[in-house]
Structures are given as structure tokens and as C-alpha cells.
Amino acid sequence: MADKRMTADEVAAELEDGMTIGIGGWGSRRKPMALVRAILRTPVRDLTVVSYGGPDVGLLCAAGKVKRVVFGFVTLDSIPFDPWFGRARETGAVEVTEYDEGMFGAALSAAAQRLPFLPMRAGLGSEVMRANPDLRTVRSPYADAEELVAVPARHLDVALVHLNRADARGNAQYLGPDPYFDDLFCLAAAKRFVSVEKVVETAELTAGGPVQSLLLNRGSVDGVVEAPRGAHFTTAVPDYGRDERFQRHYAGCAKDLDAWPGFVDRFLSGDERAYLSEVDKFEAEAA
């Protein structure tokens, strides 16, 4: 029986310059932030980041890790814009492939199904076709002869997702209301790493939620990281909601280039334990 437990730093060490990494979650929701923070501690760079973007994209841009962002949006949800992603775009620091949200899912689905593309209507007539001149259309071979967007498969070198529970072999469970696209990210990737709030015995998974909440089976997971509060400051309901106060602090510092080094020194220069300890102190000060 394979025990796939590993540390966040061991996951980050799997990344190489220039890789394409998919990051699960949605906006500022259930992002594998402990894994993202581990990436910040490595020298890796020139990443293509594929994400329904939130602060994962912002932090990786801030650290100069990103060459290209494949996205349909980047938002902190309760705060509309991520300041670091905005700055990276406005200064030309990153390239982008901008997709409609549905096209983005179709690109992952095509990769998951080992198809070169999937047809869809979304994108026709919009900037995504103009801004991505490599996108092609395809004509239906049937009587309708419709011409549709051929969304190319987006293969990932690595997928990083955060769920609520997993066993040591990689069967993983979400306990919140929305699976997002995390299973699809894993199916589209060559290597798949899941961080979870808690590693439990296999039997505890179905004891803790309906079998439909077992989003990933171990066949699509290569490594399991136990990372309590590993989605902080994004949501990982029902374990915890978004830390709105900390998110406001992040966004405030990210807006102000004079304040940002202080944020990095305090929260991002140490390991995950140091991060959570500083977060606790921050919360205590603010309380």
C-alpha cells in the first residue's frame, strides 16, 4: 500500500523552471495556499499558471515566478481585484492567455479525455479569439455545419489542489458545497498533488460525508500533504471560511509597494509553521 504523504516543500521541489502548473479552487476559495507558499520558497521561475485565479496568482506574480497566466478571471471575491495580478498585467511582467470560464474548463476536459480539442460556442465574437490568434474554429461535420471554437487541450505538468480530507493513499474528499474543477485539474496533469486539512483513515472518509464527496480517487493523486489551514486565507468550508481581515491586509500591502516587503518579511520568509504563527499573532493584535 503506497503511503503518498509528503511535505509541501517536497511538492514544491518537484517543480522545474518553465513548467505548466494548474492550481485548483476558484477565486479566493479553497486554494492550495500552503503549496503556493512552498513554491515561493523555491528558486523556480517562468511558470505557466493555469488557474481560476485568486491570491495564488497574485502571490506567484509578486514573487516573479510567472511567465504566463492562463485564466478567465483573477479575483479575491470579496475584494474584486488582486493588486499583484493587476500590477503584473499593467507593467507587462506576465503574458496571458485569457479564456472564457467555460473555455477554460473545456481545455482541461480535452486534456483529461486525451482529445486534441473540444468544440464550444463560447468565445465566438469576443476578445478571446482576437487576443489568442492561435485559437482555431472547427466546422461540424453534420448537417448543421456549425462553425465552433476548437478549444485546445491544456495539458498540465503538475496539478495542485486543496481538499478537506484524504487518506494517506490519496483518496480525497471535499466537504464544502462546490467541488470546483479540482478533479479535472488532476486528470489533465502528469503529476497531481493534493493538500488537505487532515489526513484520516480511509473508513473515516465515508463516515465524514456522503460517498459523492470523495472527489479524487488515489489513481489520480501522486502526493498527499497534510496542511491544516492550508487554504488560508482563502475558504476551506466547512473547516473555515475566508479570513477576510487577513485578506484585506494582503490586498492593502499588495497595493502599496512600500508596505509589501514588510508583508513578505513577516509572513512569507519563513516556513508554513512560521506563517501560521504570524497569522495568529496578526489576528490577536487585531482582535
Add this chain to the structure above:
Amino acid sequence: MNATRAEIAVVAVAELFRGDGEIVASPMGLIPQLGAKLARLTFEPDLLMSDGEAYLVTPDGEVEGWQPFRKMLDTIVPHGRRHVVMGANQVDRYGNQNISAIGDHAHPKKQLLGVRGAPGNTVNHRTSYWVPKHSTRVFVDAVDVVSGVGYDNAAKAGPSAEKYHDVHQVVTNLGVFGFGTPDHSMRAVSLHPGVTRDEVAAATTFELDFAGAGVSREPTAEELRLIREVLDPKSFRDKEVPA
């Protein structure tokens, strides 16, 4: 019993859903949510209401369905039985909408959200827009980044883009605007009580057709009660649209 401008806007948004029946209403933002709930509580009782998260909910917040984001994009949007009311940082005379970026897409002056679901929404089902502050910054000659597809771009993109294209109306703090002209350019459907044509024209970069524009209807006594006592007792609506 004078209705505030915010209350007129809520009713105008509710009217967007008139006749929609048993489809999914996806209102983005406070006034659109109040409008959709008002429609559901009054003249469109069969509307299915997305809460913007993973649930379909009744006006009381009771969960009556599961609709996570992936289901939304894989089936609800392309299936087409949906009416979304989105925001718009820019909108032009043919109903193109921009929420992605200001300036050239390759080198934006200001990065916004990204196109989100607007390209897919606009070629798959009915889409309306809500603009809380009607101004020349929003109502522009041509949007910088086509996120939601307008009538001219749908026509240029061909029959597959036009097949289900249905940009319905734009509601603002000043009035209601539609595309029921021969070339689908924008026309005023109604101006809110007290709003003049000059005021709207001054807040709009392109020329608007005012022919046949009426006055937006006032809420009924019951609608006003629902808005004030049931849907928004803390008057958050006044923060979005000052009286």
C-alpha cells in the same frame, strides 16, 4: 409613498425577468439580486434563483437545488435556460460589454476581472447588464476588450455566434436601454422618473435613440413593501444608487 431611485432601479431589473418562467436567473450584484428576488416574489414565481455560489435558493434562502460552478459552465450556460444580469465596466451601442481590462488587451492601462463567463453567456442565452453609475466612462463608443459579445460582433462571428445570442437590456441608475432597432443599436426604453433626455445624452458617449422612450414604472405598494421590509430592510440599495 415616493420610491427612491434605487427602488425604481430594483423594479426595472425585476422587469428584465418578466416572462422568463422556469429558468435560472443569475443576478450579479446587489441591485440585480434584489430585482430578481422581487420578480420571483411577484410576477415570476417560477424563476430558479442562483445565489452566486453552489445553490439554487428560494427568496427565503431555502436551498432547492445544487448548481456548482462546473455544472453551471458545462450544462447550465450552454443549455441556455438562463438569464444572467452582469455588471459592465464599459458597454457600447451594440451591447458589447467589457469587464476584462481598460486599454489595449496586450498592455492594459487597468486590469479588471478578466472576461469571466461573459463570452459564453452572450452566445448561449439571454444576458442583461446593470450599471449603477451611468456615465461616459461606461457608455463608450467602443469597448476596449469585448467580454460580452454585442450584436455587431455576433454578426461578424457568424451564425453559430448569433444562433442563441440575446443581449436583452441594460438597466442603469438613469433608465432602461434596449437594442430593438433595425441595426440593434441602443435605444432608450424608459427613463427613470425625473431623469431628462439631456441628462442621459450627456452621460453617454454615443448617440442614443430616444424615440418612443417612456418613463420607468414606479413600484406598486406591495413591491415597495417587499423591497423595504423583506428584501433589503437595511437599505443597502441606497449605497449603490444614492437617492
